[in-house]
Amino acid sequence: MSIQEFLRDLTYLLPFTYLVSWAAVLLIVDLFLPDDRKGLLAPLAALGMAVGIGLSILQVGQQQAAFNGLAMVDGFSIFMNVLFLGIGLVGVALAYDYLKRMGLERGEYYILLVFSITGMMLMGSANDLIMVFLALELLSIPLYVLSGLARPQQASEEAGIKYFLMGAFASGFVVFGIALIFGMTGTTSIPGIVSTVSSGTLLNPLIFTVGGGLMLVGLGFKVAVVPFHMWTPDVYEGAPSAVTAFMSNGAKAAGFAALIRVLVVALPSIATDLTPVIWIIAALTMILGNVVAIAQRNIKRLLAYSSIAHAGYILMVLVAYGSAGLAAQAVAAALFYLVAYTLTNFGAWAVVIALEKKEGRGLMLEDYSGLGNRHMGLAVAMTIFMLSFTGVPPTLGFVGKFYLFNVVIEGGYIWLALIGVLTSLVSAYYYLRVVVYMFMRDGEPEVRRDVWVNLTAGVTAAGLVALTIFAAPLFDWATRAVLAGF
Amino acid sequence: MLSETATVGGIFSLAPLVVFIPLAGMIFNMLFGGRLSQKLVGGIASAASGLTFVIAVLLGVALYNQHGEPVVVPFLEWIHIGAFQVDWAFRVDTLSVTMMLVVAGVGTLIHVYSVGYMHEDVIHQGDPSRFRRFFVFMNLFIAMMMILVIGDSYLMLFVGWEGVGLCSYLLIGFWYEKGENGIGNAIAGNKAFIVNRIGDVGMLLAMFTLFWVFGTLTFDEVFELAPEIAATTPAYIGLITLFMLVGVTGKSAQIPLYVWLPDAMAGPTPVSALIHAATMVTAGVYLIARSAPLYTLVPESQNVVALVGGLTAFFAATIAVGQNDIKKVLAYSTVSQLGFMVAAVGMGAFVAGMFHLVSHAFFKALLFLASGSVIQGMERGHHLEHHAHEHDLKPRKKKSKEPPFDPQDMRNMGGLAGRMRTTYWVYIVGALALAGIPPLSGFFSKDEILLEASHLNTTVYILLTIAAFFTAFYMGRQVWMVFLGQPRSAAAEKAEESPAVMTLPLIILAVLAFFGGLLNLPGPHTFGHWLEYTFEAFHLEMETLPFSLPVALISTLLAVVGILLAWMFYGRQPLEKGQEDPLRGILGWIFTGMQRKWWVDEIYHFLFVNPYIQLSHVFAEYVDWRFWHDWFHEVVLAGSFNQFARFLNFRIDAGIIDRIANGLGNGTQQIAGQMRQIQTGYVRNYALSLFLGVVLIVGYILLR
Amino acid sequence: MIPNEYLPIAVLFILATGLAALVIILGHAFGPRRPTARKLMPYESGMTPIGPGTRRIRVAFYMIAVDFILFDIEVVFFLPWAVYARELSYYGLLVIGIFTVLLLVGFIYAWKKGALEWE
């Protein structure tokens, strides 16, 4: 490899390389900011990510392999890059006032957030299992720290260490899984694996499948599916809300990006071998997430279980993927649902952040009583989010679920679709309970008025309803993003 | 074809407005309504509804001009997956236009009426700020109902189906903090919601099967393919139509899911009139009529539908006889009349069913609105009475001991005819129409159903005829108890007529209820021919039966006998204050059964809710793996001991019939509460869960 | 099968382990046990032990240890570069330069944050 090639590859990955450098710059800037001015990092981080979005969009249409095929620039990676950077931007917007208010204004938040985003972006473009592993760690390690950001609050510390311990444990399985796959194929490059599998020169298909299964464990941990979900409620509750909002979207999206890259692209034979396993995992996840959520009174925990449940819904497409001719459609449905979920989830967390008070107060369902009378706008927005979570028209959540179920049914998994439908009926129970509290109970909720949080809630709510109408173009976009690389 | 494409650009391009005008009204009131006067808010909402009606009329005229040729107005592409696509398209044909006219027409009258009604209601209930909310919901309802009837695919229909359900739920719980123990209304809303959810599962299953079998959800395409599929595997169509029937029993309150509708009367009276009598509950009838090309392919399903309708008509009519709440009588009457319609469309008499739907919308909306007028008249009387005695009431503070005054209880009424003349006369018109006395609208529409039934299905015919007799009887009973005789309470003595904004819509509706029969007189069959355009498009032959004198005579005779009987019991010797219902002496336990709604709620509670709760406990015991408790510390062990104790201690909480909804909720809550205990908080426990997952996956792969 | 060359080593291992175990077991089985305070004392090369046997190490030590691990391990990437530095020429220099700069940023950050202060 020559210097020219090296520089050319760097520009192929420009959004990524640029953001890493920007994070390094932020690191230095942080050193020279006095403690009470750390908030300045927020606009800087946002600026960096906004530029990143611009750079990513400039890449639209490109399709290149960089660094000897370690990373790819293709429709999928660009789509994911924009999604991740958008998630980062909202993460900053939600945190700015929140951190100040909670006395958590530390420069680390923004820097770690940017680093985590770089990890996610790498995940989106990874074309080699080495990259998958590095990206996984690069996005996770900042998240472990972020979860414990509110130290010395015990809940936050506990969340951090639990997340870290479980995360490290799970990545142990990923590494071992990659080792087995490497051992059976002699390469870690995803196209290399694909060609080895298709040429039938696998050392031992059984061990190869075990390796894939172990990777599924690690990635399943990241997206929080049963039985690898146990960390989720605790970490979501313990971590500062702004962090949770960011993490619940970013990590999930990245996890699914990796699942799609690895299971769907690299290991298609495993994907079909593992179909019964994923079937059961998806079903269990939907059932457990939705049922246990009913018993939750703490809104953060409720959203945590909700996030588990939605991971189950998205996982359904990986079941359906095995059926011939559905690959692109399945992946597109997953991406679409991911976007719908991200919008909904961010909106809901914005409302949570607006109502949260110091020392973890303002997080119970009771604290939402009377929101409808006191703050109509926020309550209506929250209602839209809850409806979208449930999958009631006319929200994007409904359209997303529709696509998902459609793929699943077309794949012939009627029972799985049925479980999905029934569990989403169950979910109506706890989602609408939030609405009931807001509109049908009396109370005097105090709401923190912050323009960025309000903006997030308003824009996502409006988007969820308005985009319903443009569902087809959106879906087309998702499909094109997929088809470009597949 | 040329004319069709030409006209799509013309008046038909207005079709989307029927959805967007009420939506605009809703949004306007939501944004600015807070700063406007009540009259303006109500006026805007009514205007939105009225404008929708005008559009519907225009569409109807345009449709007539091109001889009923159905038109599909594409609006937006919505969902495209591979070959599968669903668009926002609006289907204008005679069937949908009929529904639009009914919804918007009756809806507008009810909007106007509500301006007067809600003005007083919000004062009475003590929260004037909800005036605006009411009209926001009402406009939303109109929009959703329009989506339901004008949609070009089952998916859009379903969107509207869910939307109107949501509005219904919101409006039943409109005074959510009122009702029995302060939660009565909320529970009623919950019950409606959950029972409808059961129906929705049916709808969803129907749609899944539809999509699975046909690969499309658009009406045209489905109906095009249907005969082919029926030829090879009729079971598919049977399954689809039966699943749909489950949805219909939920939304249109048929056996066995009708239990929510009487409770839904907790909503404000205009809501009962619009949603729970005239429009939303008829969505099921519309669905079957719309799916006529499917139903006619499977006679077995048709029989089931007809039987369900007939049974419901009969069963609910008997219950209505025993009710003392003015609105409950009408509610059960609605269930019964919906049974007529479902039976009709079930037998394949789509025109008769739709005709009855229209005339029923007129007279039942009229009756409900008039009953609202009665109730408020009573409240005004109560208020006057209360004020008149205020000063001499002060010394004795026994007020709390008396049961609260119930302005809806017919036993408190009597003699209102003199004090509320307009209401009385329009009520008489409505009651006669419902009883089926010629030449009012109810006679013609009901007669047509009976006529068809006498040819198609004798069982149903007998059931419906008996139901018709009961109908006349309970309406007679009601009129005598409410309006004639002597006042049985102080409030009834002082009752006052309602303002013109309320009585005017009543009069218009009374005229419609009186002359509505002209739509489809036995000879010309105008309405029948109008609807035939829609059905003919799918090659369905609609044969018109000739008028049959015996059928008409029998039903009229029975109606007259019913009214006479009512007069014998309640008219000849009017009820005294506190007097037992004379029927109790004659019928004994049968009357108790009628009054107690044949214990259906109790039976449901016993059959479903209790076992469900029990089962959930047993299930929870197993789900809550012992393993976890053994593995970890006493906290969890102690927890499981407590659960076990709770399980043993659980007592059968009979008697809370109306908490079916809550029962279901609690059961699920219990499971959830048990399952959350798995989440012990110990990291090592979590690691173990993860590890077990790994072992299971790897084990599966290796041992497969 | 185990290759023949390894056989003597394996025999040696087994013998050594077995002998050690045997001696300990025999001592335990037959040796008299008369514990005294002095005998129970931890063995610290004949000195009288001071303080508890497991001493808590100050937190600052861990902090330094953390930094050490990080920067020490990163050196692993210099090794392959050093071996092939000549073949890689300027390209290698550029790459390792970028790596060093990034490492340096981290180092400056740690330094300025006071991670290297003992107190």
Add this chain to the structure above:
Amino acid sequence: MMVPINYFVALSGILFILGAVGVLVRRNLIVMFMSVELMLNAANLAFVAYARHYLSMDGQVFVFFVIAVAAAEVAVGLSMVIAIFRTRQNINVDDLNSLKG
């Protein structure tokens, strides 16, 4: 004569399971980290063994990255343990259960 590849892999598998079991049964946070390290190094062993088998560099490169990442993980974990120790004076994982349900 070379030691067959399967011996290495078997050893690595055993080490890996030992590490996993260590995470499950130990209560001391530091020891749990060490167990995770054991898992990672077991995987490293497998990588190196396979790399030799295939005479490919990929596996060895991967080991480098695993080592580097493991160091980062340890740094984060150790810092968290220190933070927890400062607030609770105790690093027994079973005392960390205020979040549950």
